[in-house]
Amino acid sequence: MSTSADPILVPTDYFRELTPQEIFADGERPLELDLGSGDGTFLVEMAALHPERNFLGVERLLGRVEKTAKRIRQRGLKNVRVLRLETTYTVAWLLPANLASRIHLLCPDPWPKKKHHGRRLLNDPEFLAGLHKVLRDGGEFLVKTDDHHYYEHVLEVMAGQARFQRLDWPEGAFPYPKTDFEVQWLALSKSVERARWRKLPPVV
Ligand SMILES: C[S@@+](CC[C@H](N)C(=O)[O-])C[C@H]1O[C@@H](n2cnc3c(N)ncnc32)[C@H](O)[C@@H]1O
Known part of the structure; x- marks a missing residue:
């Protein structure tokens, strides 16, 4: 296992759930997933804005993981790490239940062609199960996308999730740095839509 001081999280065992302390030594602090x-x-801007919280990025491309790690080292941040792994596997199998206070899904691949819709994260029951599992009660799921059809798809899927309640998200409601892709889309005069949900406690 990489130590908490190493910005890249490398689990020693990919076949069991990690404990919060294996992700960050001070694993009891609120954790947000990107x-x-x-x-x-x-990820790095959020970590700099919120030194009292921990942040974990999940990214499958090595070059982007290395770039993230370089940014983390340059800023001297200890509350942010990145894991090189596939998202669905990570939330469904590697991360423990009730870990995250917020989960961010920002400018995900929209897979616009109909024949590729099956690849969309929210079309995967395993991803949805992982999202429910990893997010704490009262925690938030936040999504941004430049693709209007994808946005409608996300709203439709989330409307079917009984334990998620949609919340307003007016511009500037809370500090929320723009992502790399968002900046690129905005420079091309594309609009970026956003939505967020709160996970409700179970009905007893
Ligand atoms: C369009 S980019 C957006 C990146 C960043 N969120 C932003 O807004 O700048 C989508 C990113 O998700 C990563 N990605 C796509 N599918 C993934 C998966 N199943 N598991 C892990 N990473 C994934 C891609 O490698 C890519 O870096």
């Missing part, structure tokens, strides 16, 4: 964290622009 799924498909790209080059780490958003």
Whole structure:
């Protein structure tokens, strides 16, 4: 296992759930997940803004993971790490239940062609089960996308999740740095839509 001081998290065992302390030594602090964290622009800015919280990025491309790690080292941040792994596997199998206070899914691949819709994260029951498991009660799931059809798809899927309640997200409601892809889309005059949900406690 890499130590908590190493920005890249390398589990010693990929076939059992990690404990919060294996992710960050001070694993009792609130933790936020950035799924498909790209080059780490958003992840690192969030970690700098919130030194009282921990942040874990999940990204499958090695070059982007290395770029993120470089940013983390340059900023001297100890509350942010990145894991090179596939998102669905990570939330469904590697991360423990009730770990995250917020889960960010920002500018994910929209897979616009109909024949590729099966690849969309929210079309995968395993991903949805992992999302439910890893997010704490009262925690939030936040999504941004430049693709309007994908946005509608996310709203439709989330409307079917009984334990998730949609929340307003007005511009500037809370500090939320722009992501690398978002900056690129905005420079091309594309609009970026956003939505967020709160996970409700179980009905007893
Ligand atoms: C369009 S980019 C957005 C990156 C970043 N969130 C941003 O907004 O700048 C999508 C990122 O998700 C990563 N990605 C896509 N599918 C993934 C998966 N199943 N598991 C892990 N990473 C994934 C890609 O490698 C890519 O870096």
